[in-house]
Amino acid sequence: MRCAKALQLTLAVIKPDAVAHPLILETLHQKILENFFIIRKNDLVWRREDSENFYAEHAGCYFYQRLVEFMSSGPMRAYILAREDAITYWRGMMGPTKVFRAHFTSPNTLRGQYGLTDTRNTTHGSDSIESAKKEIAFFFPEFAADEWMEREEPVFRLGLIEYNEQSKVHTLQETR
Ligand code: CMP
Numbered sequence: 001m002r003c004a005k006a007l008q009l010t011l012a013v014i015k016p017d018a019v020a021h022p023l024i025l026e027t028l029h030q031k032i033l034e035n036f037f038i039i040r041k042n043d044l045v046w047r048r049e050d051s052e053n054f055y056a057e058h059a060g061c062y063f064y065q066r067l068v069e070f071m072s073s074g075p076m077r078a079y080i081l082a083r084e085d086a087i088t089y090w091r092g093m094m095g096p097t098k099v100f101r102a103h104f105t106s107p108n109t110l111r112g113q114y115g116l117t118d119t120r121n122t123t124h125g126s127d128s129i130e131s132a133k134k135e136i137a138f139f140f141p142e143f144a145a146d147e148w149m150e151r152e153e154p155v156f157r158l159g160l161i162e163y164n165e166q167s168k169v170h171t172l173q174e175t176r
Helices: 020-034 047-052 063-072 086-094 099-105 110-114 129-139 144-153 153-157
Strands: 007-015 037-044 075-084 121-125 162-163 169-172
Touching: 007 020, 007 086, 007 129, 007 144, 020 075, 020 086, 020 110, 037 063, 037 169, 047 063, 075 086, 075 129, 086 110, 086 121, 086 129, 110 144, 129 144, 144 153, 153 169
Parallel strands: none
Antiparallel strands: 007 075, 007 121, 037 075, 162 169
16 A cells, blocks of 8 residues: 555544444454555543543433443453544444444445444544544543654655554554
8 A cells, every 4th residue: 555645633433332343343453554655553441431431422322321331340441543534444344333324325334334332432533633642542541643644654655664463553664
């Protein structure tokens, strides 16, 4: 994958409903790998307060309690992904938030294929440049996005990278 345009970063999450099924998790990972550079990956479990903090903007919505409970109910997987227009591209792959709609209007999207309910909707993705910045920092506090854009983005864009099967992320090619 060589890109003419600058790469963009986004935050993608595979939610507990999908992580609970190893085959679905692996399928989602392969689909991500076919379409993005994987910059970071982290398998984690949220405490309830992590869930409340991340979804604070939805506090007061009728589905908030359900959402925070579900998101802290079991393991999930977070990624920092890169490609041209990564934010829009990942949201397109996910499909509509509401799974009923996804099943009928976008059956080939991830939520259309694997979503169970509006809460158990398989994946999350940042919806803007600002939220990607905030959400990447939430999940990967040690990741220096500005530094990555300056130092690594040009090398990734040239395709001088390799995929590490063990860590399941892309890294810069080693120079011998
Ligand atoms: P996500 O992309 O993680 O962003 C906010 C989440 O709130 C959304 O996916 C859903 O999991 C959840 N959500 C949004 N709308 C509803 C709804 N109407 N009912 C239940 N959960 C919802």
